[in-house]
Amino acid sequence: MYTEITPTELRSRLDxxxxxxxxxxxxxxxxxxxxxxxxxxxxxxxxxDRIDELEPMRGKEIVVYCRSGxxxxxxxxxxxxxxxxxxxxxKGGMLAW
Numbered sequence: 001m002y003t004e005i006t007p008t009e010l011r012s013r014l015d016x017x018x019x020x021x022x023x024x025x026x027x028x029x030x031x032x033x034x035x036x037x038x039x040x041x042x043x044x045x046x047x048x049d050r051i052d053e054l055e056p057m058r059g060k061e062i063v064v065y066c067r068s069g070x071x072x073x074x075x076x077x078x079x080x081x082x083x084x085x086x087x088x089x090x091k092g093g094m095l096a097w
Contacts, residue, residue, distance in 0.1 A: 002076035002087035005063055007096045010036075021057050023064045025075045026094070030067060034094060044071045047078060058084060065090035065097070 013020055014036075022039035024031050031041045042050050044066070054062070062084065064072040069092055076087045090097070 001080055002064075002073075002089055004069075004091040005088040006091050010063060010090060021060055021062045023054070023062050023072075023075070024066070025064060025071050026066050030094075036065065036097065039065070044075055047075055051079075051082060054079070054084070059086070061086040061088065063088045063090055066093045068095050069093040 010020070022036050024035055024039045024041045025044040025047065026041075027043050028041065031039075035041075040053075042053065062079070064075045064079070064087060066072040066075075069089060072089045072093060076089050079087055
């Protein structure tokens with residue numbers, strides 16, 4: 001399963017220099033418009049075919065985000081079903097960021 005992280009909590013962790021893996025599941029044009037620096041872009045529709053790219057992050061915390069939190073919640077469920085266990089969904093997505 002996954003838990004949620006608020007934008008305030010995530011920003012505090014990033015400002016403190018904590019290592020956070022960020023996964024953006026929006027479309028490339030959305031990512032280009034605005035993103036959280038150093039995030040990995042894998043659009044939700046491509047995630048099943050590109051999940052192997054996340055293998056080095058297995059066992060580490062991954063914060064997943066999208067525009068509003070819906071696609072990222074779907075991505076968290078998919079990743080959890082595939083053995084990823086330290087997942088956080090950015091509450092409210094980029095609209096709240």
